[in-house]
Amino acid sequence: MTAWCKSYFDNVRIDFGCCCEVYLKNNETGVWQRGPVVYLEAMTDMRDELRACRLCETRFAATATGHAPNPVVWFNPGARLLIAGQAPGLRVHEAGKPFWDASGNRLRDWLGLDEAQFYDRNKVAIIPMAFCFPGYDAKGSDLPPPPICARTWRARALEAVPDIRLTVLIGGHAMRYHLPGFRTVRQAVADWRNHPPGVFALPHPSWRNTGWLKKNPWFEVEVLPRLRSAVAEVLND
Structure with a gap:
């Protein structure tokens, strides 16, 4: 199979087979000459590798839920908004869709997005600290994301979304990874004006944090309006 390069590569021809043979055209004589042979390695989408990951199979089998890995992968290369969360919960594990629960409803309200906007992978990348539900401990609480x-995956996943313009950090695990000098969730959320450009820190939208929200009313008054404005600017640009 032969492919002709267009535009200013009109003097290059590439033959594809088990290898890649490059032919260069002499502009003076018009003669094609064989150039270097380049052997092609099969390229795989890292998202497919991630979906197939079973690194924590033994770990998950030993939890109270005894479940199997099910990485929830939700991003495309052109995304502009990064949501860096903790790890999927049980409902998300079962549905295969991130924030497909009451926490997601609250988060979408915080961001000023409806479901269609939130789940548009071409605009919104959801990359948690762990892609699988980590399971419950003996008391029924979510286990932390396995480090x-x-x-294994975080650096590669972030490299796969090079066009990110706004990052929303959710919970202490994501803040600890992304924010130098992180101390507490409250401090990180309150210090939103001093974060690097294009970064917001949010408490987890779980119902368990309803008490936190009542104790910190400034969050809804000061932070959320600026967050919604930033999200709208990035996604509607």
Whole structure:
């Protein structure tokens, strides 16, 4: 199979097979000459690799839920808004859709997005600190994200979304990873004016944090209007 390069590559021809043979055209004589042979390696989408990850299979089997890995992968390369969360919950694990629960409803309200906007992977990348539901402990509480997930996948996932213009950090695990000098969630959320450009820190939108929201009314008065404005600017630009 032969492919002709267009535009200013009119003097280059590439033959594809088990290898890649490059032919260069001499502009003076018009003669094609064989150039270097380049062997092509099969390119795989890292998202497919991520969906197939089973690193924590033994770990999850030993939890109170005894579940199997189910990485929830939700991003495309052109996304402009990054939501950096903690890890999927049980409902998200079962549905295969991030923030598909009451926490997601609250988060979408905070961001000023409807479901269609929020789940548009071409605009919104949802990259948590762990892609699988980590399970429950003996008391029924969510286990923390396994560190091996971020060590293995996070850098590659972030490299796959190079056009991010706004990052929303949700919860202490994401803040600890992304914010130098992180101390507490409250301090990180309150210090929103001093974060690097294009970064907001939010408490987790779980119902468990309803008390936190009542104790910190400034969050809804000061932070959310600026957050919604920033989200609208990035996604509607």
